[in-house]
Amino acid sequence: MHKKGMLLALTLLSCLFLTASYSWAANVQMSVSIGFKGYVLPGRWVPLQVEFKGAPKGGTIEVTRRSCPGLVERYPYATYANQSTRLEIPFYAEETGDIATVKLIANGQVLAEQHLRTYESIFLGHFILTLQTPVQIGKSIGISFSNEPINVIPVTSKELPAMILDYDSISGIVVAGSDFTLNPAQKRALRDWVAGGGRLFITPEAVAALGSEFLAPPYRQRAYGRVYTLGLGRIVCGESELSLLPWVNNPQLWREAFDIAPFAKSHRLTPSLFELTEHKKPLKQPVSPWYFLFPTLWGIVVLSVTILSTPKKRFALLLASTIIFTLAAIPFGRYQQSYWRRGATIHSHLLLLPNDEAIFQTQIQLPDAKIWDGRGIAASPWGVEIQSRGTDSGKLQPLFSRVEWNHRTVMPFCNVMTAHGDELNLVGCMSKNLLNETLQTVQNHLATVKYEEHQWYVTYSTNDGDEHWRRSRRMPGWLIPERVWVERATLTAPNGTWLLGKESIRSIGLSLQGGSHHQVIWMKLITGEAKP
């Protein structure tokens, strides 16, 4: 009877446990959408919006993609009782199409799962978002640019992205009315997008809701309203109500207000400028030149103890030397791994936006695994661990063809653009306050070049210590691998003056195995911002 009672109790407990597990999954409701009303511009960043309700605390949202097998990105979420939670995830839409899988995981269980195909609603053209705008205005905009592919998409205030990456595919935004609220992250992202070349049209009623910081003088008065410049972009504040006939019936007004270039020639300072540079097979990361001292010293000490000491003292001395060398191995190992970074090479590019923000791309690669080819030791097949500003972290493991990236905050510092077992590409945004002060003073003149009116200039020093610019016939050698994105960036302001350099910028904050020093190629527009 005792045994039967135990068995019954165990069966009941198992049923209860299974029921409990099942009940979590049954209560979670999740919906996922990609792009803007499902429309995606390939080769650009788009928002992946995840909305769910009924999930337990402490779980994660896991995103995987068919185009990057082995890549797992995890995002934390915060839940509120009986309220739905919304998470915005910047997603890079591959040009060849992709399938994203989104899972909600809590307590080790997959509570909800959804698949999304990015190639079902592709639109190759300008995206114009409208917020609180009458329907006829949207139609009017579409008619205005009849020779251009334009997709006018009405959005709500919560659908307006809060991260600069998600504005990548947006060419223009129309904001009317005053019955909406944007949070500080959305306002900041909106400003950054305008500064990079975006076109924002707002009505007088919307100014109050957006905040007056959007309209900083000076401005120019035009027939359609006041035009403010912000970096390479413009903000047009309409003088009259959008519902009035001129805005509905006069296509010319919209063309003049937006002044959008044809889609094929449209250039803005956006994260998708960072086309993946095809670096030559990356040079191997050098090992620390004095690494052999440790095994040599260890060998000498243990051999001396073994050979010269008597059996009675031998083990005491060996034990002592083992303890000393094991303790010494820890800081020595940390130094070695931060110097060598498991053989990983890292290339970073930084694009300074006109409004004191910056976007960056970092490419981390593990070179091919030949053990020794005369130039250095092969990278570790067990991969490398990466830390980003002490919040996000990840692992690159070529042996297992696996890449993990774990976000610790809902507004991550950087996101994964693409990843394969031996390569990881991250794109992120940071405020200039975080950048190294040397960028502001541009002290490393030897690495600084100027690009002005299709001409390259390099600095040189005279005998009296002054520095001057000297014309160079061609692009400097160290910039040639970066040619593609540099040329695309300069197209945003072809008559502008650009400054480029190469420096160690610790404030990007990427650390591989504790080592954070690496050269960053940066680029800044110093004159030639858009004219209203």
Place this chain on the structure above:
Amino acid sequence: MIAVIIADLGAWIKRGSRPSLAIILGMLAIIAGVTYFRPEAIGEIFTLAVIWAGLFAGEERWGNPEVWRWVSRGEFLPLRVMTAKSVAIILLYLLLMAAILPILVLARMVWGVPIDRLWLLFWAWLMTMETSFALGITAHYFRDQNPYFGSILTIVGLVTTALVPWLQPVNPFIRVWKIIGSVNPGDQGVFIIANLVAMIGMLTLVGWRLRREVIWRLGQQLHR
């Protein structure tokens, strides 16, 4: 049993520790320096080291001959002595592992070998050393005046298990390489069980031989 363990370890400390430690630690220091602490290189060299150390321990190069006198006088059962010696091998293995700890720590930190793989290596090396010890002790009692019998047996065993595909999972060098460098480390259980069976088989054979000798000697004494 403890007396046998202490006797054997004591004999190793007196006679065997100097050459064995000098060779093993010297080889590892060179390999670590040349290959930048490459885990595969260190792993294979240490595999060779444990095979060599186990074989020499089994062949009684460093053993305490007093132990076998106790056996021949019937004071200790052969099975108990061999069990004690197997335990002594485990302790010897732990001493060697402790001696190479700095290099293992560096290999793990610099290259990032996962901890679970190092744990598999620990057990694979231990099993290898026990098997080579059993081979050594078998060779010692069946060598028929050939001092290299143990080494020949070991080399034949290693080559055979390396060349025959279905025996490769029990080859220690292949096993170590797979643990360290493969996506899937394979089945550790097959390696452990196969080596355990081989070890028990060889020790049983030696035990049978020793019992015959002990019974024969006791018989001789009674006769007198």
